[in-house]
Amino acid sequence: MRFSLGGFAAGVAVIALIGAAAEVPTAVRAAHAAFTARGESWNSGEYGPSVAWETTEEVQNAIKTLPPNAVYTIVLGNQPPLSSFEQTGILPLFRYFLLPRRYTPRLRDAQWVITYHHSSETVGVPYKKEIPLGPDGNTFKVTR
């Protein structure tokens, strides 16, 4: 039997059609589910990433509290203990949401301090008033 390239190409087209058609139900179901979903993770708008980390309240309040030109730092504590997942993720998550506020890793350069699972009193810099951001965090303006 002689090999026909035309027949082979037609076979490729048919297999491609079958493969593509087989994926349509999954795609349509996913699209329908996403379009009709009412859950928080779908409707959280800009706050999508913070919903997964359960820090939306702290992030939203930090955005309201810190002025847009603030230089701030974040002090992570362990009261109650943070998971390694949280220890890795909380800092970049706040940095992402708080832009254009500028993050500094150096406490001495910061105008504002956000404490997360950490007591403000033990940070070691003077301040007048602590402002609660949510169950996991507080913030204060450094007085120098």
Next chain:
Amino acid sequence: MTHAYLGLAAFDVTVAAVGYVLLWALGFVPRVRQVGLAFFAGWALLGVLASYGLMVDIDATTVPGTLVLAVAVGAACVFLRRFFPAEPRPWRAPDRDVLLRGVSFAGLGLLVVGLVAAFFFAVRQAADPRWDVWAVWLPKAKAIYFFHGLSTGFGGFTTYGNPDYPPFIPAVVAQSFHFMGGAHTALLPLQETIIGALWAAAVVALLAHRVQRWLLYPVLALVVLAPDFWTRLATVLPDQTVAYFIALGAVCAVLWLEEQRHLYLVLGTVFLSAAALTKDEGFSLGAVLVAVVLVVAFVQRRRRALPALSLAIAPALIEPWHLWLSAHHVTAKAEHYRWSWLFDFNYLSRKYWRFEYALPKMLGFLFYGGHWSFLCPLVVVSLVAIAWRLRALAAAVALWLVLGFFGLAAVYWIGTYNVYWYVGYSAHRVVATLPLVAGTLLPLLLSLALERSGDAAPAAEVVRERDLGEEHAALAAAH
């Protein structure tokens, strides 16, 4: 939020308009059906120019900055137009065979269903919650947007993850933020889906004069509906963007090898430049592609292949970025591996277990149907089937796939990250460029092989008989 949607639409229209001007300068007769190609050409060009602007402390990502870039591109295109006379590029005539027509309609229908479903999937999504999106890519875009450049100070561009990654994606996202009037990250999944749909349209615009529709639409539908493509349409991670650019660059390179029209070299260079400035994989896979194309060109055409050297500009464009990094004391290489370790055989043998772990996983990401459907087996079998008619091209594509695959695998071999986490986290994304590019090239390669075997009429002859009258009328009207 309405203003943000309108701003995003204005950005996309601006980008497409710039692309249309470039296509006009390259001899295309502007058509609505080229909107995908125009968008990608304009997006790549504006993004590359904006990236270079940032490197020399000029923020061209603002609305006025983008418009100035657009005017500058327009002026350059008026000059470029002298070298590229208008040429009709009619689409291939529809198939006369009813069965083949049915196959092409079915393929087009599936393609449209896949893209429309992706639109409905993305339109109400929140901002992308993936780690790399908000820890690496979008903070950089926000930093450019808020601080008007590649600031290295507190909160600046270089203070986020992978600071050595080039700035193309942050620059174009910052451009879209300026047009939207704010850093509206929740709209980006929709923008990415629109970009994905325009990519499919760009592939059709590039291949429609050369590839039979009954081949083009089904294979493109398979690529778009493959789970690892479709589920990433809405993500803001740039891995799929790299694949889009390399696929378009590869198509342009093959078309140049076939038709010797230099407009393909210009477009290919623009696409591969954007890939190189997007991500490390864009540089490395693009550089390998250029090397393979140059080998084929010089073997086939000797001195007439010299213009193909212009493609080498694309990977070389990463060097100014490296200079910028070293001038600003930013580590220029990823810290968890160095390519020089590939020559340390003691190190390689000690770490071989990592390679043994990564290899089957990566093959699984390609060949297990839950990722790319039937695409990868189809590509492999097709390369074997066309090898007799299309030796050099089939060998070149196979070589690029093998080098690309083992190049990516080598990173997992020599890297220092926990390989179990690293492979699971990133391998399925970076390796996806290979099937996406191969799937895009597949209908073109099959079509060329059919022409060589005499099973299909050469496209140029077909179009001359059927469509040139209409195209010439359009050309006459344009002048």
